[in-house]
Amino acid sequence: MERSTIVRVHEGLHARPATRFVKLAKGFESDVELVKDGKAVSAKSSVKLMLLAVKENQEVTVRANGADAIEAIEALIGYLENPRAGLDDESEAGEGGSETAAAAPAPEAAPLAAAPMDGISKLQGVAASEGVAIGPAFAHFPPEIEGPGRRLRADEIDSEIERFRGAVTSVQSRMDLTLAEDNLSAGDRGIVAALRDIAADDSLTGEVERLIKGGDDAVSAVIAAAATIAADFSAVDDHYLNARADDVHAVGRQICLVLLGQDEVSLETIPQGAILIADDIGAWDLARAPLKRIGGVVCGHGGATSHIAIIARSHGIPAVLGLGNKINELRAAKEVAIDGNAGHVIVDPDEATRSDFNRRVEAAAQERAGLKIFKEVTPTRADGTVIEVAANIGSLEEIEAAQEAGAMGVGLFRTELLFMRHMHLPSEDMQAETYSALAKAFAPHPVIVRTLDIGGDKPIAGIEFPDEENPFLGWRGIRMCLDRPDIFKRQLRALLRAAVHGNIKVMLPMVSEISEVTRTRALVDECAAELKAEGVEHASFDLGVMIETPAAVLIAPALAKEVAFFSIGTNDLTQYIMAADRLNPTVAKLNDVTNPAVMSAIELTAKAGVAAGIMVGMCGEAAGRPDLIPTFIGMGLTELSMSPASIQRAKKTIAAMAAER
Ligand code: PEP
Numbered sequence: 001m002e003r004s005t006i007v008r009v010h011e012g013l014h015a016r017p018a019t020r021f022v023k024l025a026k027g028f029e030s031d032v033e034l035v036k037d038g039k040a041v042s043a044k045s046s047v048k049l050m051l052l053a054v055k056e057n058q059e060v061t062v063r064a065n066g067a068d069a070i071e072a073i074e075a076l077i078g079y080l081e082n083p084r085a086g087l088d089d090e091s092e093a094g095e096g097g098s099e100t101a102a103a104a105p106a107p108e109a110a111p112l113a114a115a116p117m118d119g120i121s122k123l124q125g126v127a128a129s130e131g132v133a134i135g136p137a138f139a140h141f142p143p144e145i146e147g148p149g150r151r152l153r154a155d156e157i158d159s160e161i162e163r164f165r166g167a168v169t170s171v172q173s174r175m176d177l178t179l180a181e182d183n184l185s186a187g188d189r190g191i192v193a194a195l196r197d198i199a200a201d202d203s204l205t206g207e208v209e210r211l212i213k214g215g216d217d218a219v220s221a222v223i224a225a226a227a228t229i230a231a232d233f234s235a236v237d238d239h240y241l242n243a244r245a246d247d248v249h250a251v252g253r254q255i256c257l258v259l260l261g262q263d264e265v266s267l268e269t270i271p272q273g274a275i276l277i278a279d280d281i282g283a284w285d286l287a288r289a290p291l292k293r294i295g296g297v298v299c300g301h302g303g304a305t306s307h308i309a310i311i312a313r314s315h316g317i318p319a320v321l322g323l324g325n326k327i328n329e330l331r332a333a334k335e336v337a338i339d340g341n342a343g344h345v346i347v348d349p350d351e352a353t354r355s356d357f358n359r360r361v362e363a364a365a366q367e368r369a370g371l372k373i374f375k376e377v378t379p380t381r382a383d384g385t386v387i388e389v390a391a392n393i394g395s396l397e398e399i400e401a402a403q404e405a406g407a408m409g410v411g412l413f414r415t416e417l418l419f420m421r422h423m424h425l426p427s428e429d430m431q432a433e434t435y436s437a438l439a440k441a442f443a444p445h446p447v448i449v450r451t452l453d454i455g456g457d458k459p460i461a462g463i464e465f466p467d468e469e470n471p472f473l474g475w476r477g478i479r480m481c482l483d484r485p486d487i488f489k490r491q492l493r494a495l496l497r498a499a500v501h502g503n504i505k506v507m508l509p510m511v512s513e514i515s516e517v518t519r520t521r522a523l524v525d526e527c528a529a530e531l532k533a534e535g536v537e538h539a540s541f542d543l544g545v546m547i548e549t550p551a552a553v554l555i556a557p558a559l560a561k562e563v564a565f566f567s568i569g570t571n572d573l574t575q576y577i578m579a580a581d582r583l584n585p586t587v588a589k590l591n592d593v594t595n596p597a598v599m600s601a602i603e604l605t606a607k608a609g610v611a612a613g614i615m616v617g618m619c620g621e622a623a624g625r626p627d628l629i630p631t632f633i634g635m636g637l638t639e640l641s642m643s644p645a646s647i648q649r650a651k652k653t654i655a656a657m658a659a660e661r
Pocket residue numbers: 412414453548568569570571572573619620621
């Protein structure tokens with residue numbers, strides 16, 4: 001017996017919905033399968049369901065065979081069509097799935113290479129969590145677990161299966177104890193909960209039991225089964241699922257340790273400020289570790305989207321991951337310096353490097369302390385006009401840091417992360433919730449949301465990008481959005497809905513023609529009319545543009561008549577004015593915002609905006625530079641948006657300008 005339907009589960013059957021679906025399926029005696037594109041998997045295994053990669057709006061078939069097949073199909077189809085119905089207090093969008101724990105934007109992976117630095121060993125890894133640190137090395141290399149490789153006699157098999165089941169139960173109860181702890185952050189809790197799901201999953205337990213029945217001892221069977229499942233996760237073309245391979249290994253290891261009667265080597269003894277060095281750290285181990293004492297993390301495994309990176313970022317611990325075999329060069333290190341922004345690790349630094357790092361760490365701490373008094377300052381220029389010092393952020397998790405810094409709103413909310421962090425395009429509801437939360441958090445200050453700015457260099461699931469010779473000159477930003485009204489309108493509708501909750505403004509990236517603004521405005525009107533007809537609450541918003549192409553600068557006077565504000569994107573503007581790729585270190589010298597060509601482009605833009613009486617702001621990196629802020633304010637800019645870490649320094653700079661007059 002089977003029935004097909006279109007999946008309405010937000011983002012599809014990723015980790016937590018998969019677990020919930022399995023829980024429902026297990027409530028029925030019947031064998032239940034989920035079929036997608038002709039491939040059928042057991043609906044009683046969340047790992048198998050995740051690997052089926054079922055997305056929102058895809059067609060699937062639920063197939064059941066057994067006494068309660070009708071009821072099973074009814075219930076499971078009901079869940080797929082209306083996942084919120086019958087749920088307890090867990091909300092679909094805010095649930096603690098590990099993927100929702102992602103914090104700051106994932107940095108780009110840097111190439112792995114050892115770079116000599118005046119005879120000192122400097123390793124390059126993935127810059128996974130920003131900040132610099134230096135401290136004693138704390139090597140955490142628990143011995144590899146090897147299966148005894150013993151063949152079981154037929155009469156030993158049942159008891160070995162029992163032993164394995166007991167070990168699984170014991171790992172699950174330990175994880176439950178961790179989950180019950182009050183001091184676990186919501187993000188870390190989501191991660192541990194996802195690991196617990198893996199430990200309980202039929203595809204792991206089923207495969208282990210199959211191997212034991214074939215005569216393998218339990219430890220060898222767990223190692224082999226975890227390796228097979230991890231390989232499946234690694235093979236999927238999806239970063240999120242790839243990172244789950246490390247989770248499967250970590251869970252397998254925990255089960256083996258129980259089977260062997262061993263304890264994991266503890267992180268409890270890590271000294272204050274030490275740099276934790278490991279080939280791999282289970283997310284569960286790290287979440288339970290004394291995080292306040294950890295100065296930095298360096299790992300052979302892991303990338304920017306791994307759970308280790310997420311935990312490190314959310315606790316402000318600098319981290320360099322993905323060193324591969326080079327991690328072995330750190331096994332005997334006594335002291336380690338790391339630069340989590342550049343992905344550098346320096347082993348046993350010499351005196352000069354040590355004092356350089358100590359100076360950077362100390363300078364960062366001192367500056368942070370001295371700047372605190374500027375948090376509540378509202379800076380003004382000579383005529384009393386308020387200069388808004390706002391934050392550039394990319395996720396709701398960064399709201400707190402922005403507020404802590406004293407941000408007067410958000411000058412750039414990069415929506416790409418919202419699209420990149422999920423396996424599927426985010427739904428209108430999910431986007432509306434996100435933008436509303438943002439608007440509420442900063443009201444009455446403005447929150448400028450930038451519409452999706454993505455291209456073929458950073459593709460996202462759900463949008464087919466063509467292969468392009470020059471993606472930075474290609475189908476990206478507003479160009480792509482206008483060609484894909486299905487995606488663009490979903491975002492615009494969500495923004496209109498969120499505008500009810502605060503001071504939402506919207507800006508368009510990569511604009512090079514006036515028609516891009518007029519076409520967007522027509523779409524906004526269309527969305528507003530639809531929402532009105534549907535009786536959905538919404539409000540209008542100011543529409544502005546980023547000035548980041550030479551074309552936009554050259555038509556700035558005409559553009560200014562069409563929009564409510566300009567925000568100068570100096571990162572792209574510099575690369576396009578100078579024709580120097582912002583990611584190419586060979587032309588880094590040309591990629592300089594202070595080049596007179598770029599500065600005059602900024603000035604032309606400011607003049608056009610001021611003449612038209614619209615707000616001119618800046619959200620490129622240059623907005624946070626104390627050496628340039630006085631010039632920008634002199635040109636007429638009244639809003640500067642930057643990373644939260646730069647806000648207090650910028651306020652201090654503007655206050656000092658006032659003191660000079
Ligand atoms: C810019 O180009 O200056 C900008 C702020 O946008 P992004 O860095 O996201 O391209």
